[in-house]
Amino acid sequence: MRKIYHLKTCSTCQRILKSLPKLETFELQDIKTEPMTVKQLDxxxxxxxxxxxxxxxxxxxYKEMGLKDEVLTEADFKRYILEHYTFLSRPVIIADGKIFIGNSHKVVQQVIDFLAHE
Structure with a gap:
């Protein structure tokens, strides 16, 4: 399975998508217009x-709701991600059983290297 969970309106996500080789081999899901399911998150x-x-x-x-001052459990993390797409660290790229989370330079480079060497 090859899938990318992203926000179409996020310039960072769009920049990352443009930098990926073999983007056409992925299914893209804009999590704002097509929310994630419990099964997908699991x-x-x-x-x-x-x-x-x-x-x-x-x-x-995260700051507005005062969550930074709380001790969150795994159930809390799951609930908040499902309640609002903004809590998902984006993009989430799944490629051939591997997952890459977020937009740090290191993560993006790992995805590019993985896709280039297959």
Missing amino acids: EMRQLAGSYEALFSRRATL
Whole structure:
């Protein structure tokens, strides 16, 4: 399976998508217009190892809701990601059983290297 969960309106996501080789081999899902299902999120967690790994602490709502002052559980991370797409660290790229989470230069380079060497 090859899938990318992203935001069509996010310039960072769009820049990353343009930099990826073999983008045409991926199914793209704009999580704002097509929200993730529980099953999709559970599949991501299985690859990532935890919901926390998928959770974005950089989301504006994280601070606005006072979540930075709380101790969150795995169930909390899952619930917040499902409640609002902004809590998913984007983009999430799944390629051939591997998962790449977020937009750091290191992660983007890992995806490009992975796709270039297959």
